[in-house]
Amino acid sequence: MKVGIPKEVYPGEQRVAVTPDTAKRLQKLGFDVLVETSAGCGANFADDAYRQSQCHIIADAATLWAEADIVLKVRPPQMHPELGKDETDLLREGSTIIGFIWPAQNAQLLQKLLERKATALAMDAIPRISRAQKMDALSSMANLAGYRAVIEAANHFGRFFNGQITAAGKVPPAKILVIGVGVAGLAAIGTAKGLGAIVRAFDTRLVVKEQVESLGAEFLELNFAEDGSGEGGYAKVMSDEFIKAEMELFAEQAKDVDIIITTALIPGRTAPILITQAMVESMKEGSVVVDLAAEQGGNCACTHPHEVYRYNGVTIVGLTDLPSRMAQQASQLYGTNLCHLLEEMGGASKYQVNLEDEVVRGALVAYAGDITWPAPKFEKK
Ligand code: NAD
Numbered sequence: 001m002k003v004g005i006p007k008e009v010y011p012g013e014q015r016v017a018v019t020p021d022t023a024k025r026l027q028k029l030g031f032d033v034l035v036e037t038s039a040g041c042g043a044n045f046a047d048d049a050y051r052q053s054q055c056h057i058i059a060d061a062a063t064l065w066a067e068a069d070i071v072l073k074v075r076p077p078q079m080h081p082e083l084g085k086d087e088t089d090l091l092r093e094g095s096t097i098i099g100f101i102w103p104a105q106n107a108q109l110l111q112k113l114l115e116r117k118a119t120a121l122a123m124d125a126i127p128r129i130s131r132a133q134k135m136d137a138l139s140s141m142a143n144l145a146g147y148r149a150v151i152e153a154a155n156h157f158g159r160f161f162n163g164q165i166t167a168a169g170k171v172p173p174a175k176i177l178v179i180g181v182g183v184a185g186l187a188a189i190g191t192a193k194g195l196g197a198i199v200r201a202f203d204t205r206l207v208v209k210e211q212v213e214s215l216g217a218e219f220l221e222l223n224f225a226e227d228g229s230g231e232g233g234y235a236k237v238m239s240d241e242f243i244k245a246e247m248e249l250f251a252e253q254a255k256d257v258d259i260i261i262t263t264a265l266i267p268g269r270t271a272p273i274l275i276t277q278a279m280v281e282s283m284k285e286g287s288v289v290v291d292l293a294a295e296q297g298g299n300c301a302c303t304h305p306h307e308v309y310r311y312n313g314v315t316i317v318g319l320t321d322l323p324s325r326m327a328q329q330a331s332q333l334y335g336t337n338l339c340h341l342l343e344e345m346g347g348a349s350k351y352q353v354n355l356e357d358e359v360v361r362g363a364l365v366a367y368a369g370d371i372t373w374p375a376p377k378f379e380k381k
Contacts, residue, residue, distance in 0.1 A: 005034065016040040029342055121363040146263065
């Protein structure tokens with residue numbers, strides 16, 4: 001069985017679905033690995049490194065798509081800028097594609113996959129159950145984004161994170177507020193603490209208090225009897241009163257902290273605006289906001305998605321490509337998530353789309369001429 005790794009065509013995307021290292025793991029699972037020329041260049045993996053891993057380098061994208069039984073991608077299929085054709089139309093009829101697909105936002109893509117009689121598995125739809133953690137690409141990428149959010153903040157912040165006493169004077173530590181303590185928020189807290197900042201964090205889910213404190217940060221609480229834990233550990237929509245109360249807390253914090261990192265999301269919804277323009281105006285000159293929810297509309301009213309924007313002396317980072325800015329590491333982790341999924345599916349010799357497997361069924365968005373998303377609730381036997 002052949003797996004094909006095309007070069008990503010989304011503008012600025014540096015990641016690649018499989019690295020020379022993960023290609024070896026795929027071969028151990030019995031797959032032949034075809035890689036498009038320069039597919040790994042943006043992530044520092046040269047064609048030669050893939051050749052040394054016994055991959056076949058294919059010069060032409062159309063040939064690669066046509067030959068592969070399974071295409072492994074990062075970004076959802078889109079118009080190929082050089083071939084002037086949608087990538088979905090490059091898929092051989094009846095073949096399989098695995099990558100981020102975002103089915104809730106991509107109805108047209110699902111329709112195209114259906115017309116192609118393709119099998120499609122969305123890495124963003126892998127169920128978040130313990131057994132599937134090794135395939136959880138959302139968490140892999142969120143971890144990178146949280147880390148990189150702090151690095152971006154440090155880059156735009158003109159001061160140390162740690163407090164210092166030097167011959168030239170005393171330097172106070174930076175104060176950082178992290179809003180939303182999921183995977184990205186926790187990574188941001190750990191990184192900011194590692195750099196020596198004073199870190200505070202807030203989440204609607206009280207269950208994360210212990211995790212925040214275990215990283216040495218302070219968990220901010222409201223005097224409010226409402227908990228945001230929803231189904232499967234995700235956040236639920238909070239009452240208007242709660243949102244008002246948390247925003248009052250943020251208004252106070254905005255005047256005091258140097259950096260705000262926001263990661264507040266509710267699955268399937270636009271991000272709540274939690275940092276208003278007035279809060280940004282109240283921040284000290286030279287402060288930084290990093291809005292990790294920028295792609296979902298943003299948690300900050302002043303965010304310009306995809307951009308770094310200066311407003312009233314505050315830098316607002318709305319970049320949406322943070323994992324791609326760590327392309328080498330991101331590709332390695334993502335490739336490993338893919339290997340685990342293909343192993344779950346039996347490798348090349350026992351490969352099957354097992355509809356009884358909760359992980360496979362959860363990720364399956366198109367199969368046997370049908371749209372199979374959203375997956376039905378899984379009944380435990
Ligand atoms: P996410 O990116 O969907 O959301 C980020 C955070 O924002 C969440 O912690 C949420 O509570 C918080 N939030 C939402 N609205 C808010 C508001 N108004 N104010 C403040 N905070 C707000 O989250 P995620 O990182 O994808 O994961 C969320 C949770 O899912 C995890 O903490 C965990 O419990 C669970 N999870 C489970 C697995 C697994 O079992 N395999 C893997 C990953 C995550």
